[in-house]
Amino acid sequence: MSPLDAVKAAALLLLVAPFQVSVLSSLEVAEGHPDALLVLLVAVALLRGPIFGSLAGFWAGLAIDVATLAEPLGLSSLLLTLVGYWTGRLGEVTSRSSAHVPLLAVALATLGYGLGSLIVRFMLGTAIPASQFFVAVLLPTFALNILLAYPLYLLVRRLLRPPVHGGREVSALV
């Protein structure tokens, strides 16, 4: 993990978090919203692995919780840390050059984050009916995130250059 990558990713997520809560969250389709922060986190975790993904998730969650003055602080961090970790693991076990991996990762992350949010809401006593959540909230959010997956993945890939050890080398005497 290069420090420059970490700074770039942190800055990106920190900039997108306010944009997410002030702009994207008001673009309502049914009751769902595009979640660019989640998609960016998925892209970062896919490209940089689970450690980077976990840290990025924690940071993104913190940014969102701060930007929305969420009560209690830390719930988004908890969920996005797990999303970042598992997406990073997915990136490790799949071929990153495969075209469908970003789509698959965004789909799984959206579902996982949605379910996690539902469970947390249930635990806090603010749950909405599951049928309404799945149909009115999660389904449109899922579709919008899938639409965002490729453009944002390409953006993050451009921002975070391939790791130095992407082509690992060994020296051999001839």
Place this chain on the structure above:
Amino acid sequence: MAPVRSQPTARISVLDHPRVRRPDGSPSRSGGILTARLVAFVLVLLSLALVTISFREDPDGVLHSAQRAALSAITPLEAAGERVARPFRDAWGYVSGLFAAKAENERLRREVEALRQQAVENENAARENEDLRALLQFRDGPRFPAGYEGVATRVIARPPSIASSQEVLIAAGTADGVRVNDPVVTEDGLVGRVAEVTGNASKVTLLVDQTSAVSAVVLQSEAAGIVRHGPSGGSTLVLDRVPKEELVREGDTVVTAGWRTDRLESLYPRGIPIGTVTGVGQQDVDVYKRIQVTSLADFDSLAGVIVLVQARQR
């Protein structure tokens, strides 16, 4: 001194080979996974700690203060983003508002249609209620035939071939004590008789049907005859078989005769109004008078009827 030959090396690129140890001494793959898990675990613990502290802390506590301070730092970014995106958001809101208005319009149209339907149904129910109340008054009044009980019911259907047969279906059957040939009346007068019965419905042949015939008398003169369907159809009947010497005038009331012999009995009890004489004529060649009777019951708008069931029948 012999020249020292350089030792050429070749660099072989091994892409993502798990078994190759990294040259910089970084951990192996399994070690990397372990580290990743450890980092994730620590971050999860940190998040839970934040949640716990945030829950337990006063609103003026350190964490909340830090959160507010951080928000103050982010707020300009939020405001700037909101300002830049406002035109797009407004456009989006306008478009989605149009869709929402369209859907709302459609929903309201359906609601208006349903309410209109409901209003019609209510009006029908009120009219039916009025008819049934009139029937009940008739059933409980002094004009109701003695020895009979009334089964008040609704007309539920008219067969489509109404031109050839004058029949209706009513919502009372054997379960209500109704039998074949039971008389059917309204508060105005005779309607017909039960032709077929099922468990909870019956078919009634109306007085204006071609097959109907009722022994009747003119109330004022006691002139007896048989009421049949008229030649012009509709609610016009004829009183047939009245001898020419009998005195019958327009406006006289025709009621059921209700005759009885030792072995036979009329289907209809005596005194049920049938109609009013609206025309009387006779010719020298005729044996009987030609008497036109307009029925008292309105066969075109039958809604509720009473089936006269003999008291012992139930």
